[in-house]
Amino acid sequence: MTTLALSSAELPVFFEERHAALAARLTPEALAPLAGARDAAAVARCLGEPLGLYAHLVPEALGGARGVEESAPPSAADPTAIDVRALVLVREALGQVSPLADAIFAVQGLGSYPVVLAGSDAQRRAILPDVLSGRRVGAFALTEPEAGSDVASLRTEARREGDGWVLDGEKVLISNVPLADHLVVFARAVAAPGAGGAHGSGGAGRAAITAFLVDSGAPGVSSEPLPMSVPHPIGRVRFAGCRVPDSARLGEVGGGFKLAMQTLDAFRISVGAAANGMAARALREAIAHVTRRRQFGAPLSEQQMVRAYLAEMATELDAARLLVARAAHKRDTAAGAAARVSTEAAMAKMFATEAAQRIIDRAVQLHGGMGVVEGTEVERLYREIRPLRIYEGTTEIQKLIIAKGLLERAAAEPAADGRARGEAR
Template sequence: MSARFLLSLPDLSPFFELRHHELATRLQGEHLDVLATTQDPAEVARLLGDPLGLYSYLVPEAYGGATTGRPVDLAYIDVRALVLVREALGQVSAQADSIFAVQGLGTYPILLGGSQDLIAEVVPDVVRGRRLGAFALTEPEAGSDVASLRTVAREDGDSFLLDGEKTLISNVPYADHHVVFANADPSLGRKGITAFYVPKGAPGLTLEALPMSAHPLGRLRLEGCRVPKEHVLGHVGAGFRIAMETLDAFRISVGAAANGMAARGLSASIEHVKRRRQFGAPLADRQIVQAYLAEMSTELDAARLLVARAAHRRDTTGERVTSEAAKAKMYATEAAQRIIDKAVQLHGGIGVLEGGVVERLYREIRPLRIYEGTTEIQKLVIAKALLG
């Protein structure tokens, strides 16, 4: 498996540091194949923590995460490390990549706004893989338009009562805790949105799995779900900021996962056209096939550059990189869809047989153009930055 990994670092080393080279070496030496041997989400989640230890890249060094060189920064996530991990996971198992990513989404808001007691309770178990998190933002009538969410929170003594429904939430129903976004004052619009830590088993919380191949997905129903005030993340009204800062940190890595999937599709295509013979010669000898491969490789390189640039700027400046992240996520996911489509075409009939590598990639790449902000929303984000 290690020979099949195509990581950005060797070609784009100016964007990376020594610790990233060490991580790349580690990823090439790890037996990540084990993640593809099971379709059980709970088992995949466990393996990512033990023995692989990959969750350590989702939390700051100060809280037991991987070494970043910034041990006193309580909110610093090494996005370039996330890029390398997700590139590798994208080539092995889309399910493992999804679980890994959502573990980060379901933990980072706690780091941004949780009390020290809550952080101490949750984060060590996250790193060890003993606890799985979820990020509950999307609703039946509120996806891209976050400000229109209808889940509400009303104060009740020393608690809040949450009412509403969340849907298309990754890691449900396997997650041990959920970061739930609800509006504590709908009259304020997005300024009333508040983030809550809601553990599995909370009174008034019902979980339901939704059918989706190779991706744990579910629905939360909150009916008078009681949440103590100490489980408010940040403060009342800080939820929108927490959600956007979390997505800003992890959105770049969606592009990296797409790059990993595209790299696997390109690699499989090169192997296939060298082996497959038509009209007395390998497919690889035909100019149209060579043109396909050239286009696929060039698009992948362009996507890697955009992802590496965005990750490098966020890591080195500490600033929000909303526009750069949007460009990286938009281009990489769209390019990966095109690359994998060409991979299916190059494989011909066997490219659409269920269970084949490129057929699986064709199904798995599609959600990346939707989650953590659709392609259309990324275009609006980029345009807004251009227009000031």
Template sequence: MADRSFLDWPFLTPDHKAHALALDDWAGGLGTIDHHDTDAACRALVAKLGADGWLMPSAIDPRAPAPLDVRTLCLTRETLARHDGLADFAFAMQGLGTGALSLFGTPAQQAEWLPLTRTGRAISAFALTEPQSGSDVANSTMTARDDGDAWVLDGEKTWISNGGIADVYTLFARTGEEPGARGLSAFVVPADTPGLEVAERLEVIAPHPLARLRFGGVRLPKSALIGAPGQGFRIAMSVLDVFRTTVAAAALGFARRALDEAIARVTTRQVQGAPLADLQLVQGQIAEMALRVDAAALLVYRAAWAKDSGAPRVTREAAMAKLFATDEAQKVIDAAVQLHGGDGVRVGETVERLYREIRALRIYEGASDVQKVIIARQTLASA
């Protein structure tokens, strides 16, 4: 059984613990998820998560007294990731894809989309990255031109999760109020809008629905604007402030599963008549893995607790959690593969799947090197 002692840490409440335990039981009944047809798997997972009520935390209710609970988001992602990476992906994208609507959308936008996404009847996506700008969001070149009664979108987005299967996209484009970051705006774009084309489906080492999208003269009503013109960068960063911490939580879930698999291996595998776990070198590896897991968990739930406690921005804390948890999870999983020997690289083994799944988390929503820049700037600014 996975270690659950962290659920009693002071960062978390009894309600958080109950949520995590109930979700763990639910996820245990998912059975084997088909990773060969990721589109179908993700559609089915979103529908099941929504039907059983687990998507409710992903679509923030702005009318609630406490509309945002990052600890619940993190616990959900950690738990689902420990069971299966696609289950985590299905949950996470519903939150990231509608985060801008939840936090900044008009009542009409929220009424149209949030009831659908939080019940799994619509799939959402977050369209920020572009072929040329990558992590440099401020240099986005996609344009949204004011054409009287409409906005006209032209350009491309790439590496868009849920691209090709989403029903709605939150999209960021340059409206040109000012140069750089202050000239971006956010829009809600239904997937069936004329001129929106799935230009390419992207295949990666751990299969997920990903696509490059092309926008050729896409006309949107003025009501598609989220927030005010020129607020797009601030909106995007506010959403990432929340969900960057949850990426760290997903990495933590992968790491916990790898540690569990490693413990099961070394306590049952015999070498010269004794379990592998009797070897001091193996004990040293297990100790380092456990240390990395707990240290990552402390950073993850500190960042989530800080946001839930009213901190207006947790940019530094979220960046630290994301950087450390993803990098350390990679090390934990690599150690688990090593302890499995040849079985560790055999297709179909749990640790082999984890090895492929963890790598992307050190890149998306801000690569590790970008997190270092953020941490350094925040630290220097407060000195």
């Protein structure tokens, strides 16, 4: 049986026995139904049943896979915690076999984890079992035409009317939209005209952002697919007088921004893992090509420049794997799902996606003219990797997050040093 290059084998210090067992199941043979598949709906179902991979998107306490170490302290026990290292392994494998399946899997997580974090018992019972089986597909409706990185500027409104809400606005570049059965929608909560009270009158800024669980077929909801350079189910959603009951709200009024950030913080690390999977596939394809291809009377692999490229590609991939594994391990062993590892997650996401772009670009270069022929593996990977540097926070946003974390730590160090000196005296 052939194997995939996964971090649990390369970096076992960051993983546990259950991760090795998961990796042993993520074989090319097991994932063969996904390889080359272009039917997004069929892929989405397959990820649920028979493969059972959606179990890693939901905590054990809510019917999914075990996500907290047996050796973890009691303070780390959290019924909403998911095993981020398991996500890393699944996305590494899917990135090598089927970037389409990886994209669907990731957004199924984004579209269900807010229900895990903030859903009522009724919402969880209604949504999560079908998410696990693949009978239900979710989407994460955050991005708007004028609100991408600047989440606080979103314009979709949720107007309070009677015992419910009316949604109006537009979301764009929302993955899984053509497949989605439900949407986690983020909107500015505003009071009904002439009303005051806790919901405010202007609904400005992140303090007003509220999340709602909306059926994709609800009256007032319309959607259309957006064509992409790669086979990726993505689209636009419009809300025009869409009425939902207050029971559709996820969490508190004004709690949507925090909920969105908690969700992204959990899944951002795994974006780097998907990039690592694609890069590993590109490196494998490049090695096979330069070993087989002969130029000037010898295999390409004997040329010094080719060997230098391979050395750079392998080193960058290992560095990216280390950053992703470190961030995932720190997230899993921190005190619960609310613990933030934003700086480490941003480093992992930024470096891994940027490195994968360079690795795949070199693989294309090593293939020569065949590297840009439509349908070749490295040409497909070249198109597939590009969106990862944008979604779940662009590279530029990751740099801001990293710098903010560094500065906050630096500001805290003098106070800590002062306390230590005082205790020493």
